[in-house]
Amino acid sequence: MSELTLKGLTKRYDDGTLAVDGLDLEIGDGEMMILVGPSGCGKTTALRMIAGLEEITDGELWLDDQMVNELAPKSRDMAMVFQNYALYPHMTVRQNMSFGLEQAKLEKGEIARRVAEAAATLDLTEHLDRKPAQLSGGQRQRVAMGRAIVREPKAFLMDEPLSNLDAKLRTQMRTELARIQGDLGTTTVYVTHDQIEAMTLGDRVAVMSAGVLQQVGSPQELYARPENLFVAGFMGSPAINLLPARVEGESLQTPIGEVPLDGRLRDALGRAERRDGVVVGLRPEHLLDDGLNGHGGNGGGVTFTGDVTVLEAMGAEYYAYLELPEHTAVGEMAGMDRTTAAEAGVDPVARRDSGQLVARLPLDSRVRERGPITLRFDPARLHVFDPHSGRRLTDPDR
Amino acid sequence: MSAAAVRSSTAGRRSRPLSQRVFPHVITGVMIALALLWLAPVLWAIDTAVKAEPDTIKIPATWAIPHLTFSAFSTDFSASDIGRWYINSAIVSLLVTVFTVITASMAGYALSRQRFRGQNLLYGAILAGIMIPPQALMVPLFREFQAIHGLNTYWALVLPQVPSPVAVFIFKKFFDGQPPELDQAARMDGASWWTCYRRIALPLSRSAVAAVSIFTFVWTWNNFLWPFLSSTNTPMMTIPVGLGTVIPGEGITNALVMASAILGALPLVVVFLFGQRQIVEGVAGTGLK
Amino acid sequence: MSTSAVPAPAVRDARSRTRHSRARGFTGFGFVTPFLVFYVLFLLLPLVLAVVFSLFNTSLALPGLGRWEGLHNYGELFRDSYFWSSMWHTVLFTLVSTPVLVVVSFLLALGVYRRRHGQWFFRLAFFLPYILPSAVVALVWLWIFEPGYGLADGALHLVGLGAPSWLGSTSIALYSIVLVTVWWTVGFNFILFLAGLQEIPQEVYEAAEMDGASRSTQVRRITLPMLGRTVTLVTVLQIIASLKIFDQVYLMTQGGPNFSTRVALEYIYDTGFTSGRVGYASAASLVLFVVIAIIGFAWLALVRRQERGV
Numbered sequence: 001m002s003e004l005t006l007k008g009l010t011k012r013y014d015d016g017t018l019a020v021d022g023l024d025l026e027i028g029d030g031e032m033m034i035l036v037g038p039s040g041c042g043k044t045t046a047l048r049m050i051a052g053l054e055e056i057t058d059g060e061l062w063l064d065d066q067m068v069n070e071l072a073p074k075s076r077d078m079a080m081v082f083q084n085y086a087l088y089p090h091m092t093v094r095q096n097m098s099f100g101l102e103q104a105k106l107e108k109g110e111i112a113r114r115v116a117e118a119a120a121t122l123d124l125t126e127h128l129d130r131k132p133a134q135l136s137g138g139q140r141q142r143v144a145m146g147r148a149i150v151r152e153p154k155a156f157l158m159d160e161p162l163s164n165l166d167a168k169l170r171t172q173m174r175t176e177l178a179r180i181q182g183d184l185g186t187t188t189v190y191v192t193h194d195q196i197e198a199m200t201l202g203d204r205v206a207v208m209s210a211g212v213l214q215q216v217g218s219p220q221e222l223y224a225r226p227e228n229l230f231v232a233g234f235m236g237s238p239a240i241n242l243l244p245a246r247v248e249g250e251s252l253q254t255p256i257g258e259v260p261l262d263g264r265l266r267d268a269l270g271r272a273e274r275r276d277g278v279v280v281g282l283r284p285e286h287l288l289d290d291g292l293n294g295h296g297g298n299g300g301g302v303t304f305t306g307d308v309t310v311l312e313a314m315g316a317e318y319y320a321y322l323e324l325p326e327h328t329a330v331g332e333m334a335g336m337d338r339t340t341a342a343e344a345g346v347d348p349v350a351r352r353d354s355g356q357l358v359a360r361l362p363l364d365s366r367v368r369e370r371g372p373i374t375l376r377f378d379p380a381r382l383h384v385f386d387p388h389s390g391r392r393l394t395d396p397d398r
Numbered sequence: 399m400s401a402a403a404v405r406s407s408t409a410g411r412r413s414r415p416l417s418q419r420v421f422p423h424v425i426t427g428v429m430i431a432l433a434l435l436w437l438a439p440v441l442w443a444i445d446t447a448v449k450a451e452p453d454t455i456k457i458p459a460t461w462a463i464p465h466l467t468f469s470a471f472s473t474d475f476s477a478s479d480i481g482r483w484y485i486n487s488a489i490v491s492l493l494v495t496v497f498t499v500i501t502a503s504m505a506g507y508a509l510s511r512q513r514f515r516g517q518n519l520l521y522g523a524i525l526a527g528i529m530i531p532p533q534a535l536m537v538p539l540f541r542e543f544q545a546i547h548g549l550n551t552y553w554a555l556v557l558p559q560v561p562s563p564v565a566v567f568i569f570k571k572f573f574d575g576q577p578p579e580l581d582q583a584a585r586m587d588g589a590s591w592w593t594c595y596r597r598i599a600l601p602l603s604r605s606a607v608a609a610v611s612i613f614t615f616v617w618t619w620n621n622f623l624w625p626f627l628s629s630t631n632t633p634m635m636t637i638p639v640g641l642g643t644v645i646p647g648e649g650i651t652n653a654l655v656m657a658s659a660i661l662g663a664l665p666l667v668v669v670f671l672f673g674q675r676q677i678v679e680g681v682a683g684t685g686l687k
Numbered sequence: 688m689s690t691s692a693v694p695a696p697a698v699r700d701a702r703s704r705t706r707h708s709r710a711r712g713f714t715g716f717g718f719v720t721p722f723l724v725f726y727v728l729f730l731l732l733p734l735v736l737a738v739v740f741s742l743f744n745t746s747l748a749l750p751g752l753g754r755w756e757g758l759h760n761y762g763e764l765f766r767d768s769y770f771w772s773s774m775w776h777t778v779l780f781t782l783v784s785t786p787v788l789v790v791v792s793f794l795l796a797l798g799v800y801r802r803r804h805g806q807w808f809f810r811l812a813f814f815l816p817y818i819l820p821s822a823v824v825a826l827v828w829l830w831i832f833e834p835g836y837g838l839a840d841g842a843l844h845l846v847g848l849g850a851p852s853w854l855g856s857t858s859i860a861l862y863s864i865v866l867v868t869v870w871w872t873v874g875f876n877f878i879l880f881l882a883g884l885q886e887i888p889q890e891v892y893e894a895a896e897m898d899g900a901s902r903s904t905q906v907r908r909i910t911l912p913m914l915g916r917t918v919t920l921v922t923v924l925q926i927i928a929s930l931k932i933f934d935q936v937y938l939m940t941q942g943g944p945n946f947s948t949r950v951a952l953e954y955i956y957d958t959g960f961t962s963g964r965v966g967y968a969s970a971a972s973l974v975l976f977v978v979i980a981i982i983g984f985a986w987l988a989l990v991r992r993q994e995r996g997v
Contacts, residue, residue, distance in 0.1 A: 051582075051586060052585075053582050053585070053586075072585075073582075073585045073586050074585055074586070074587075074588040074589065074590070078586065079586060079587075080582070080583065080586045082579045082582070082583060083579075084577065084579055086577065086579035086580050086582065086583035087583075088580060088583075088584070088598055088602075089602065090601045090602055099584070099587050099589070099597075100586075100587030100588055100589075103587055103588035103589050103590075103593065104588050147583075147587070151587070157586075421902075425798055428798070429795075429798045429799060429809060432795065432798075432812075433808065433809055433812035433813065434812070436812045436813055436815075436816065436870065437812050437815070438838070439816075439827050439828065439831055439838070439870065440815065440816070440827070442827070442830075442831060442838045443826075443827045443830070446830065454836065455835075455836045456836070460841070497725075500721070501721040501722040501725060502722060504718045504719070504721060504722065505718060505719045505721075505722035505723070507718060508714075508715045508716075508717075508718030508719050509719070512714065512715035512718065513715070514714075514715030514716060517715065520719060520723075524722075524726070525987075526984075527726060527730055528983070529927075529979070529980050529983030529984060529987075530730050530734065530976075530980070531927065531930075531931050531975075531976065531979045531980075532729075532730065533931045533933060533952055534931070534952070534955075534972050534973075534975045534976040534979065535730070535733040535734060535737060535972060535976070536952075536955070536956070536959070536972075537737065537740070537955060537959040537960075537965055537968045537969050537972055538732075538733040538734075538736035538737040538740055538965075538969060538972070539729065539733040539736075540959075540960075541736065541740065541745070541747075541965055542732065542733060542736065544747075545750070557725065557728070557729060558729040560725045560729070561722065561725035561726040561728075561729050561730050563726070563730075566722060591714045591718070592714075595718070616818055619820070620818070620819070620820040620821065622820065622821045622822060622933075622934045622938075623933055623934065623952075627960070637820060637822075638820035638821060638822040638823070639822070640822075641820065641822035641823060641826060642822045642825070642938055644822075644826065652830060652833075652836070655826055655830065656826070656827070656830060658826065659822075659823045659826040659827050660823075662820055662822065662823045663818075663819045663820065663823045666818045666819070666820075667815070667818065667819075670814075670815065670818050671811075674807065674810065674811065677814075677818070678810055678814065678878050678881075679882075
């Protein structure tokens with residue numbers, strides 16, 4: 001059992017590219033830590049540095065009380081699951097799973113016992129003598145898992161292990177993986193670009209962008225109190241609504257209405273670099289259908305009316321997309337670097353330019369496509385961000 | 399639909415000009431004729447070898463075989479050292495092939511997978527080696543072996559034929575095409591570089607190994623100049639060198655000489671007939687990749 | 688917060704904790720070493736020795752380097768008309784054989800590559816001679832060229848033509864050797880072209896057909912441009928192979944009649960081994976070597992440019 005500590009872990013390539021920039025992270029014993037971010041954010045490079053497949057340019061990597069920067073991968077006692085599984089195509093499932101144990105010079109009986117046990121856990125027993133090419137995608141994925149499990153390593157390193165599966169199998173394996181990791185209690189670092197995977201799987205989630213760690217915390221924390229615009233936009237589906245806002249007198253002018261300044265908002269604005277403009281964020285589920293009763297009390301909050309342009313029936317609920325009555329690009333207003341946002345993949349800023357807003361509404365809502373709807377929201381649900389630094393202004397850390 | 403309409407529509411479909419319809423058949427005919435022309439010398443050699451000696455010198459030359467006989471083959475086997483040359487060729491070709499595959503695949507693996515100082519320089523030097531024509535260096539190489547009294551030994555026959563920069567190049571390209579995750583997975587599994595090479599990379603390179611092996615084997619078997627220089631004792635000769643000494647001498651020996659030629663060519667022709675695909679792919683891969 | 692330099696707990700594992708970057712470099716060299724040993728001993732060393740010998744009057748019959756000659760061997764070489772005529776024969780052979788071997792092999796490949804049936808037969812017929820040892824080729828063709836009794840004379844007789852003296856005439860012998868070489872080695876180029884042709888996707892031709900291109904237009908506008916790299920490769924390999932011609936000449940004519948087929952390697956062989964002038968032959972070797980190397984590197988440069996251009 002073991003703890004992993006990353007201190008200022010940095011990877012700079014020969015051409016000067018900074019792939020990972022001073023990553024600090026402590027991963028507790030038995031914890032499942034998810035590294036999440038858009039492609040190119042450095043999460044896989046970070047994982048490969050932990051594995052020893054990539055040299056560490058700067059910083060330190062500690063496994064328990066040992067600094068392992070210079071240790072060869074084979075001496076780190078970690079097991080890795082690769083995105084494309086990297087099964088040895090010329091070996092049977094059994095040989096694939098035994099390979100690492102043979103390298104560790106375990107005795108035959110012990111190898112057989114461990115392989116049989118892992119195969120049983122993963123429902124692979126009847127496929128042990130097949131070769132990878134004869135297996136389905138899901139089975140291959142399980143063999144890759146099995147190869148890691150039999151090693152009984154200090155840590156599992158997983159690089160998007162589910163991304164090659166189809167949607168249904170992915171959900172199924174996600175649950176399975178969480179169960180196995182929980183049972184084994186092995187420290188795990190799990191890399192994914194899929195924020196839903198990150199939310200459902202991790203004890204804690206570390207969000208990365210452009211080589212820099214944005215925020216670490218439990219999935220709930222990241223969702224409820226995103227540290228900055230990037231995290232806010234990245235976590236959650238459909239993505240958070242981000243809108244420009246201006247302070248005028250005793251209220252905050254937004255495209256969805258005038259929000260009176262209360263103590264919370266006043267505090268938030270007090271932290272802004274400049275008071276002229278901020279970005280407000282509102283989760284789609286916090287926009288309520290004003291036509292429905294008993295939905296968060298009546299009368300409270302701010303209401304506004306807009307036209308529904310697209311209505312998506314998701315089965316259990318509706319996603320309603322609204323044209324904004326008056327639309328201003330958040331990016332323009334804030335003078336933010338739009339390419340950065342676009343590269344980040346979530347594009348919270350550019351999306352605003354389309355002047356769209358999304359709300360999650362219950363099925364009993366009488367919302368109609370191309371019809372008007374009045375929505376209501378509680379100002380306490382508003383997140384306020386500084387447009388210049390992107391930092392969260394509401395609800396500061398206690 | 400009326401009969402006339404049907405006829406006209408068929409005619410329409412066939413309305414390509416006559417030349418275009420006939421053309422493919424003409425090509426086929428020409429190609430078959432050329433192929434037979436290419437096979438003619440081989441057939442002529444076989445034809446001669448199974449004639450009785452006096453029948454080989456009829457004027458004008460004829461394909462007809464009045465008396466089929468295999469006596470030339472049996473004479474050849476008893477009179478020359480051809481059996482011994484077979485063994486030499488087999489030993490030399492096998493050893494060269496094994497050494498070449500091992501050394502070139504190891505070097506190719508390191509150049510493809512590992513990172514070390516001076517790597518690019520080394521790779522450049524090996525690539526440049528492709529341009530070195532060994533034939534042009536026969537004099538100093540001979541002198542090298544003369545100095546160490548190594549002529550007329552298997553060492554002299556085998557060792558200089560081993561370094562094959564092209565083989566290194568082929569292996570490197572092949573390993574470049576293998577997913578690097580396989581190696582990385584093996585290294586995470588605690589395998590050393592040697593184990594990665596031996597247990598993962600090499601078993602997955604069967605086609606490259608086959609191509610390089612076949613090619614090296616054929617080339618070594620047929621190599622003339624260096625074996626000719628380095629083995630002057632008849633019992634140390636390889637097949638091509640030995641056959642070079644069978645150039646017609648006293649009396650009428652046409653059938654005997656052709657029998658020798660056929661016997662000399664036979665092993666590789668058999669190999670070729672069985673492994674045509676592999677050989678052809680090997681040659682293609684050597685040149686193109 | 689504890690900072691970087693706290694190596695204390697790690698010390699116990701000091702041995703397995705070798706700087707693996709350095710260890711990696713070490714194994715990298717370890718893997719290359721066996722090859723390098725052969726490479727240095729049998730390719731580089733002879734090259735260096737050739738340079739050294741060429742500066743001495745080293746003799747085959749005597750041990751050691753012999754007397755220092757400086758650039759004397761080169762001076763003599765440049766005045767030696769036999770050397771220049773042998774170089775010219777090599778060049779002539781190359782100039783004649785290369786276009787024939789490239790064009791013929793290309794046409795053969797073109798005639799075969801779209802055939803679904805019987806392709807194996809054509810590959811067999813055209814490639815089979817390539818796997819024959821040079822000695823076998825020489826024996827068979829000596830017999831074919833045999834005045835009166837040979838197949839060549841017989842064939843010409845059949846169509847009512849008189850036969851030339853294939854290997855006995857100073858004006859014809861070299862071309863007879865070109866003929867033998869074409870028969871012998873065209874299969875190699877043929878296979879390279881065949882592979883190149885078959886790599887061009889069928890859809891490209893289908894698209895061209897839809898655009899109304901005729902078969903000959905397809906060859907000119909699609910096949911040839913897309914085959915550019917293969918054409919360069921085959922041509923250069925052929926040039927280098929032709930410059931290295933020796934086996935056929937040595938086995939069939941020994942450079943005769945009257946030195947009319949004596950090529951560069953035959954000349955080097957004659958001076959080095961028959962006359963035993965190792966130093967002088969080394970100088971001649973280096974001249975040939977440089978010519979071949981220049982063509983090789985010119986090709987590399989060409990390929991680089993093509994790769995950058997395409």
